[in-house]
Amino acid sequence: MIEIFTVVLPVFLLVGAGYGATYFKLFRDEYADALMKFTQNFAIPCLLFRAIAHLDLSTVFNFRLLGSYYAGSVSCFLLGILGAMYLFKRRPGEAVVLGFCSLFANVVLLGFPIVERAFGTDALGPITAIAAIHAPFCYLLGITTIELVRADGRSLRATAITVAKAMFKNGLMIGLALGFTVNLTGMWLPEGLWAAVEMMGRAALPAALFGLGAVLVRYGLAANFGETAMILLLRLGVHPLIALFMATQVFHLAPEVTRVVVLTAAMSPGVNTYIFANMFDRAKGAAASGVLLGTIGAIFSVSVWLVILRAL
Template identity: 25%
Template sequence: MLHTLAIMAPIILLMGLGYTAAHIRLINREQIQGIGQLVMYFALPALIIRALTDNPLGETLNPRYLLAYGLGSALLFIPVLLWMQRRRSESLSSAAMYALGASASNSAFTGYPIASMVLGPSAATFLAQNMIIENLLILPAALIVAELGQRQGGSGLDLLRTIGGRLIRNPLLLALGVGISMALLDVRLPAPLDQVIDMLADATAPTALFAVGGALYGLQVRGMVGSVSLIVLGKLILHPLAILIMFSLIMPGETDVLVGALLFASVPMISIFPLICQRYSMGSIGAGALFTASLASFATITCLIALMSRYSLPPG
């Protein structure tokens, strides 16, 4: 128990600092968004590039890991999509948002800081691989389905062009492309630039947690407990369970890898979830789900880490 508290305490304190800073008006919402932009456009890309170039690409990108994590996430995405549309009579666009919230982790802002406390430097390798699944599989799938639900004319090519345009401007995807290219071509950056990459990468975890804590201030859940609960249950319970099943089938016995995958799967949904939901008239539900999942995850992640400690799963 003390080991679990030692891991979670810095995470809770950093998020608490962000929340307190917003509560006492030391920083406002626009400044919090600015901190988030710093993480999204500079610190996280630097971390991904470093993760992909510090070791041979074959050691960083594990095809079986990508397959297991991708299938585990899809194993949840598809049933949630179908169930929400057919059983609960949600529109196709709304059902896609429920499925996205349940199956896409906030690997960047929450997953990496937590995993780095448990796993150390190897957490960056998991982050790089999860970014591929989330940004090239789950997010595009959700956007395609949601746009299909909103379509009022236009060709399939227009739909793909719209979604492709959004994805190609994603800084994390660009960082993945740069990092993989550098690793394949064995490109080495000049020492000053390499040092800048290291400094930005090292700032990722504390800055991201501070930004998440600040963003939580002021969010409320009113009149949508049922809808929010479904998304939170899917994300914090069913997603880790789906990942556990797929890794047990595809990578049995590789406990170090399983620990990393479970830690990332157990965190709340992607931070831009409310913004994406807003386009499909689900902004309040998206914000409520993110708020509730962020609070509930303290308990669920603490329990997960305690269980892994009990069974000696965490490495080191």
């Protein structure tokens, strides 16, 4: 167990350092926004660009891998909606937001560093394949569903146009698109450019983890403990259980791929869940609590899943 903590502890220490520095006024809150913009618009896109450009797509990017992960994602999304409506009597729009909180995992900021520390750099291939469609898949599913259930929503055509524009302006999506372009075309790039991209990519994860901790300071704990507990149960427990079943019993993935899929599924709710809640002005308290408590809870849940996966 001590070995497991040595894998996950440095990741959460960086998150804690960002949180503590901001909470005690050693790092100003507005700096956190600037740091997150740097990581999300520049450093992480470089990391994803390099990873996608060098991927063996025929080996890594396959239906069985993605099916094992996203079957659990969609299941948790639907369970979150149903639980919010029938257990907590939430209105449909609020229920979709709570479902989105159960759907969207912190794949990039927490998943990448934890998977790399646990299983090495070779394990980044499968998680990169998951991350490549994670944001567009989740946002398309979440926005389309909420527009279908809320009475004051835009038309589906208007929603599709809005989502498409947002995707093309997103730094992560641009990095992924450029990575696929280089990979599929075999485009030659100078060695100096690759070196610069690699340097920027190395800055991505530590800076993003520190920034994540700094941003979490502004998220207070709301009195939505029931809804928050449901979100965390689905995100930290149900999703990895479904992923483990699908990977081992349905798609029969290799053990090294199964470990990455299940551990990625065990990540806490991503900051984008709060952004989604704020976008539609629904269930913001539960979304914020889910991000904060989920990040803390992931210290223990990820450690437990690592023990289980290494015992398989």
